[in-house]
Amino acid sequence: MSQPLAHPLPSDTAHGTGPRRQGLPALTLAAIGVVFGDIGTSPLYTLKEVFHPAGGVPLDRPHLIGACSAIVWALMLIVTFKYVILILRADNRGEGGALALTALAAHAVRASPARRRALLLLGLFGATLFYGDGVITPAISVLGAMEGLEVAAPGLEPWVVPASLAVLGALFAVQRLGTGAVGAAFGPVIGLWFVTLAATGLAQVAREPAILAALNPLEALAFLSERGWQVFAALGAIVLAITGAEALYADMGHFGRAPIRLAWTVLVLPALALNYLGQGALLMAEPAALENPFFRLFPAAWVPAAIVLATLAAVIASQAVISGAYSMTKQAIQLGFLPRMALRYTSAREAGQIYLPAVNWALLAGVAGVVLGFGSSSALAGAYGIAVTVTMLITTVLTYFVVRHGWRLPRGLALGATAFFLAVDALLVAGCSLKFLDGGWFTFAVGLALFALMSTWERGRALLLQTIHSEGLALREFVAALPGSATPRAQRTAVYTVADPDTVPHALLHNLKHNQVLHARNLILTVVFHDVPWIEDQRRAEVEPLGQGFWRVALHFGFMQVPDVPRALAGCEAQGLRLSPFETSYFLSRETVVPTPGTGMARWRERLFAAMSRNAGSVAEFFRLPDNAVVELGTRIQI
Structure with a gap:
């Protein structure tokens, strides 16, 4: 997401990392x-x-x-x-x-x-x-x-x-x-x-x-x-x-x-x-x-x-x-x-x-x-x-x-x-x-x-994000409640790609509900595209530790750049977050949009958005995630 x-x-004032000039x-x-x-x-x-x-x-x-x-x-x-x-x-x-x-x-x-x-x-x-x-x-x-x-x-x-x-x-x-x-x-x-x-x-x-x-x-x-x-x-x-x-x-x-x-x-x-x-x-x-x-x-x-x-x-x-x-x-x-x-x-x-x-x-x-x-x-x-x-x-x-x-x-x-x-x-x-x-x-x-x-x-994406935010659990409150939890931890790193970095990812909740397990390290990842063409590598990632094995990470890209997430995460080591690609899994939430009567959009537009969402391309391919490290979990969201 x-x-x-x-x-x-x-501080975005430089010309970025555009194509090399001849x-x-x-x-x-x-x-x-x-x-x-x-x-x-x-x-x-x-x-x-x-x-x-x-x-x-x-x-x-x-x-x-x-x-x-x-x-x-x-x-x-x-x-x-x-x-x-x-x-x-x-x-x-x-x-x-x-x-x-x-x-x-x-x-x-x-x-x-x-x-x-x-x-x-x-x-x-x-x-x-x-x-x-x-x-x-x-x-x-x-x-x-x-x-x-x-x-x-x-x-x-x-x-x-x-x-x-x-x-x-x-x-x-x-x-x-x-x-x-x-x-x-x-x-x-x-x-x-x-x-x-x-x-x-x-x-x-x-x-x-x-x-x-x-x-x-x-x-x-x-x-x-x-x-x-x-x-x-x-x-x-x-x-x-x-x-x-x-x-x-x-x-x-x-x-x-x-x-x-x-x-x-x-x-x-x-x-x-x-x-x-x-x-x-x-x-x-x-x-x-x-x-x-x-x-x-x-x-x-x-x-x-x-x-x-x-x-x-x-x-x-x-x-x-x-x-x-x-x-x-x-x-x-x-x-x-x-x-x-x-x-x-x-x-x-x-x-x-x-x-x-x-x-x-x-x-x-x-x-x-x-x-x-x-x-x-x-x-x-x-x-x-x-x-x-x-x-x-x-x-x-x-x-x-x-x-x-x-x-x-x-x-x-x-x-x-x-x-x-x-x-x-x-x-x-x-x-x-x-x-x-x-x-x-x-x-x-x-x-x-x-x-x-x-x-x-x-x-539709704006309404979807609004629904996720209003219906989701607050991430900071969830992390704060973990010290008293007896939930076992898998000794791997889980990266959850989300649109709203302030709520608990649906994929994490599904993983916790069905598998009764949390990972030792959990990255709540948001990819942000800016209205400038290029963002420099040194300003690609923002890392915020939340405690209890949780980090919130924002990756910044310009609209002309390739959103290579694994490469960008590898650059987080300078900020104290080191990831091993062989111990990292990417959890993706696949939303199934359910059109409902209301004040969101006209019914035909909601149905059109639902159809476009169903036929959207692969998140893994778009973000260049390794195929053998991706877990996709579905959820139904009403707009």
């Missing part, structure tokens, strides 16, 4: 491969969607300049100014991402419990939308790449969906092997991809230099203002160019601010801008290329090679989202928003390389479903964007509380730093909301379903 989402320890060039190359794969594949479909006939934007020179200007300045305003300059500063001891920012904002307003809970729920909803994005990104990226087959040979059009499913099936099948070997090639491949984007775009710009007028932001303003109420439809298409911006922040813990900023400024932004300008220049000269302006940038003989490179880029973009889903799920489990799941570490050296079978196959089912259901990148573009923009809006709101209450900057300055981005995010959400019935409902439905699951689990 564990206590999730505790505040940082009082040099700036190596980290920058790795960041190019992992961080920018999603946003780097957006040119496959974005400009085509801006001029989709349903949007009503005329395909002529002024509108091409205006649309390209809007895309380029969206990249500047949202990605460069908001994320690269502002949001990357809001790190949670080096870590980024939706849950890390949520924990940071919640800690900043910890003096107000109501506001803290509201921010937790808001951030949690933003995090759940990531999973909808995790289904759409692999599907739209791979479909967009496979649609190059239609350009190479129109007769291959019927094979686009089967080929996409084959690529995606292979991608998810190899996840169990780990991404270490593949990851080493990510940087060079995506680096080549961005160089190709820049080169093909530059060639077209040289043919039609008039497109350079798009660098003037007034062209973007004129384009958007001219659209009238249809500006929202245009924004819904333009936002496709910035999907993947959240990855800059989410992957900060892996690479750091400097490599991400350097890669974006030196390579990624110029390459994307040149490619979008190049597509605009191509359409000025050849309006018929709107069928697939990206692949029309290439000479016919180069299209097969471009398809291969685009497929590799799409796979890498998908890999980043899949790995992000694993990492997000692990964080959610340790912050108390999801039950334990089977989790495998695919690298002996890198704790961040993990594999969750349940998440992997659920994502594959979702991805295959949307590929079959939508059938093309254009159809999927309707489902793409709304989850991303709502997440961006939530990120801005959370950032305000970090700037105002965490950094303690004046209210006016905090508003000045976030209000403009809040307005832009709101416009983008409004634009994408027009696509709600065209498929945008899908990612929202995924997010709402996961939000219901996570909020139910978090609330």
